[in-house]
Amino acid sequence: MKDQVVSEGILNIKPYPRRGKLLLEDGTTFEGTSFGYEKSMAGEVVFGTGMVGYPESLTDASFAGQILAMTYPIIGNYGVPDSSRWEDDKIHVAGLIVSHYIDTPSHAQSTMELGAWLKREKIPGLQVKDTRLLTQYIRTHGSMLGKIIFERDVPFYDPNAVNLVEQVSVKQVLREGQGEQTIVLIDCGAKRNIKRSLLARNVRVITVPWDWDLFAPGNDFTFDGIVISNGPGNPKLAQKTIKTVKTALERKIPTLGICLGHQLLALAAGGDTYKLKFGHRSQNQPCLLQDSKRCFITTQNHGFAVGVLPPDFAPWFVNANDGSNEGMRHVRDSFLSVQFHPEATPGPVDTDWIFDYFLEQVKGAGN
Ligand SMILES: NC(=O)CC[C@H](N)C(=O)O
Structure with missing residues (x-):
């Protein structure tokens, strides 16, 4: 009977959805009903407060190992666009928690229902009604491990204890685009829009795996x-x-870090990172441009942050909500990074000037 639509007169009656639960590591339980693939799955439970963007979030490799709870009360209402609009070619979240799943999408670009997509990619989805309570709980107690359970139990799993970058990075070097400058994109699980943003600015992009030795003597590109x-x-x-990145800094190669890239630049240059109590995941994170009165509304998805800036780096942006660092710049050289996503396009593209600014510096450094 599962997944079958039973016709009864003019009404299509779907079978009653299967029940499941979200169990947090401290024993707290949220009962729910399934709308995705019915497989028990463990991960870190995080919440996103954006009103839109579930196709982009689900396919963002930064969510690998995480069960994403969305606070916006209706999810699925605009369906799923074709894969050219995704951030990678598959779903990366370990599971999805929503308040109200909408199984009748309405959008000109929708190609399928969200639930059908989750089923196809074998990702569980649970409708728990009170995602607000879940979010308030995580905000109070800090981010937690959890699992979506149907019949079979699974052990808890901590994605922050394994090198997930190795799992999601590209496996080989890829060369794309034309232009005078060549930018190497170190792919630690890169959202596609980073590359699109660079290619749109007429530069050659060479994408390399996370562990590629850019400075090995046999490298055949500059x-x-x-x-x-x-x-x-x-x-x-x-x-x-x-x-x-340490070697790149020694050689004074202009470098831009985005999100994890910001954290890696900080670590390479002698700074330090820490885990936030709960992360920033939405399209409305206010960031203050330092030494100005400007505030940018940014898109973010991160659970770690830069706590200690490296020597000779100055804060570039600071989060207006909690005061955490959102970007840094070297005081002399072209080393810069942002914790938010300049490539994100939840509608506005308020911070894509970061790419223009970086490429201006690359041009300047080459003269
Ligand atoms: N989007 C990202 O790059 C996330 C970076 C890192 N994994 C964090 O959670 O902070």
């Missing part, structure tokens, strides 16, 4: 700048990328 991408998990576990 480059003018480096972009370090976003990515999942604890930045301290991506040691090979940190080593590459």
